[in-house]
Amino acid sequence: MTPAQLLHTSTLLGQVLGFEQPADALVSAYFRSHKKLGRQDRHEIAETVFAALRHLQKIQSVLPEPVRQSRRAALAALVLGRGISISALADCANAEETEFLGYLKAKKTEFAEQLNTAAELPEWLIAQLHAQGWSNEHILAFGRSTAAPAPLDLRVNTLQAKRDKVLAQLQDEGIRCEATPYSPWGIRLRDKSALMRHPLFLEGTIEVQDEGSQLLARLTGARRGEIIVDFCAGAGGKTLALGAAMNNSGRLYAFDVAEKRLAKLKPRMVRAGLTNISPQRIGSETDPRLERLIGKADCVLVDAPCSGLGTLRRNPDLKYRQSPERIAELEKQQAAILEAAARLVRPGGRLVYATCSVLAAENEHQAERFSAAHPDWQLANATRLLPDCPELFSGSPYLQLATATHHTDGFFAAVWIRPE
Numbered sequence: 001m002t003p004a005q006l007l008h009t010s011t012l013l014g015q016v017l018g019f020e021q022p023a024d025a026l027v028s029a030y031f032r033s034h035k036k037l038g039r040q041d042r043h044e045i046a047e048t049v050f051a052a053l054r055h056l057q058k059i060q061s062v063l064p065e066p067v068r069q070s071r072r073a074a075l076a077a078l079v080l081g082r083g084i085s086i087s088a089l090a091d092c093a094n095a096e097e098t099e100f101l102g103y104l105k106a107k108k109t110e111f112a113e114q115l116n117t118a119a120e121l122p123e124w125l126i127a128q129l130h131a132q133g134w135s136n137e138h139i140l141a142f143g144r145s146t147a148a149p150a151p152l153d154l155r156v157n158t159l160q161a162k163r164d165k166v167l168a169q170l171q172d173e174g175i176r177c178e179a180t181p182y183s184p185w186g187i188r189l190r191d192k193s194a195l196m197r198h199p200l201f202l203e204g205t206i207e208v209q210d211e212g213s214q215l216l217a218r219l220t221g222a223r224r225g226e227i228i229v230d231f232c233a234g235a236g237g238k239t240l241a242l243g244a245a246m247n248n249s250g251r252l253y254a255f256d257v258a259e260k261r262l263a264k265l266k267p268r269m270v271r272a273g274l275t276n277i278s279p280q281r282i283g284s285e286t287d288p289r290l291e292r293l294i295g296k297a298d299c300v301l302v303d304a305p306c307s308g309l310g311t312l313r314r315n316p317d318l319k320y321r322q323s324p325e326r327i328a329e330l331e332k333q334q335a336a337i338l339e340a341a342a343r344l345v346r347p348g349g350r351l352v353y354a355t356c357s358v359l360a361a362e363n364e365h366q367a368e369r370f371s372a373a374h375p376d377w378q379l380a381n382a383t384r385l386l387p388d389c390p391e392l393f394s395g396s397p398y399l400q401l402a403t404a405t406h407h408t409d410g411f412f413a414a415v416w417i418r419p420e
């Protein structure tokens with residue numbers, strides 16, 4: 001890292017550590033307003049900012065207010081997170097800073113012994129995980145599994161191509177990749193490749209989508225000719241997978257309260273060649289426009305707004321942007337959305353509730369509450385609904401994907417069948 005790169009890193013880190021906006025949005029905005037930064041500069045700056053987020057428990061233990069000491073936090077990230085030796089930072093660090101880095105390195109054993117620094121999880125989250133019965137070992141395995149960035153998973157649009165053909169094409173082009181183990185639509189890249197300008201992406205043959213997300217779309221069992229509702233469609237990651245599973249037939253309603261997110265779905269639908277999707281912004285989960293669909297849908301997917309704590313590999317700042325208060329608010333929102341969305345399911349139809357959280361409060365507790373309020377709805381064994389993944393069968397009726405075990409983001413899903 002050069003002194004100029006370090007200056008940019010500490011300025012940007014000062015913004016990111018305020019945790020008022022998502023880190024990736026702040027990084028993009030910073031690069032947009034500093035157009036002269038070259039590719040290598042951007043790489044160094046972004047990697048160091050994310051390394052600081054991934055090692056923040058250790059950094060905070062020696063710098064109680066890292067937001068006010070962002071230059072030292074950036075130097076600490078270089079040493080702790082990017083494997084740079086203190087001597088290699090001679091051009092960047094002054095004598096006091098070099099001494100600080102030495103002090104930090106000497107704490108290695110202490111960092112390994114304390115759960116928050118070893119797992120890189122804040123105390124409030126450790127307390128929630130303990131309260132839901134996780135042992136220290138489980139928490140440590142979870143924290144460690146989220147320490148490295150996620151690989152890039154692709155979903156092949158089965159309307160346009162077969163996975164094996166796309167896999168062979170990418171491999172012929174020298175891109176190191178393999179089939180994902182659970183999703184028959186997925187390809188995992190070994191290295192981060194910039195595929196956004198690849199013809200396969202521009203033609204809509206591939207989309208970027210975590211394998212776990214692909215499995216949630218498969219869990220709906222969406223088939224040709226059905227009426228499917230994607231109640232919290234966002235920018236349509238799962239909507240596109242559902243549309244392809246339906247072979248571009250039937251009707252797929254994509255609802256969301258956020259106009260901006262839904263707007264991103266439209267060009268993606270066109271690229272994917274999907275014409276069976278109706279994106280519609282709703283004012284809330286009780287929008288009167290939903291009434292015409294009551295009791296009509298073969299399947300309703302509720303990909304609920306959640307803490308996102310299953311996606312810490314991608315969004316390490318989330319553990320600092322969430323709080324027990326925010327999670328309590330989300331719980332109320334999730335319960336209200338699930339209840340409202342269930343009304344749209346036809347007799348005999350399916351209801352899928354999903355989150356990318358690892359918290360029981362957003363997952364099992366929501367599912368148990370719904371089952372208790374609707375004892376006539378049959379809770380299906382979600383893992384049995386993915387017959388091509390016998391490895392995922394478990395004693396639990398819920399699908400639970402964990403980064404440490406399945407190398408996907410952390411996901412939860414429950415499936416009910418409405419009585420006839």
Ligand SMILES: C[S@@+](CC[C@H](N)C(=O)[O-])C[C@H]1O[C@@H](n2cnc3c(N)ncnc32)[C@H](O)[C@@H]1O
Pocket residue numbers: 213231232233234235236237238239255256257258261282284285303304305306337
């Ligand atoms: C987990 S995200 C959805 C991600 C999306 N399904 C995908 O696969 O890319 C949750 C979404 O729920 C939306 N949402 C929040 N409150 C809602 C409500 N009351 N009704 C419908 N959608 C809502 C949010 O705007 C957000 O886009």
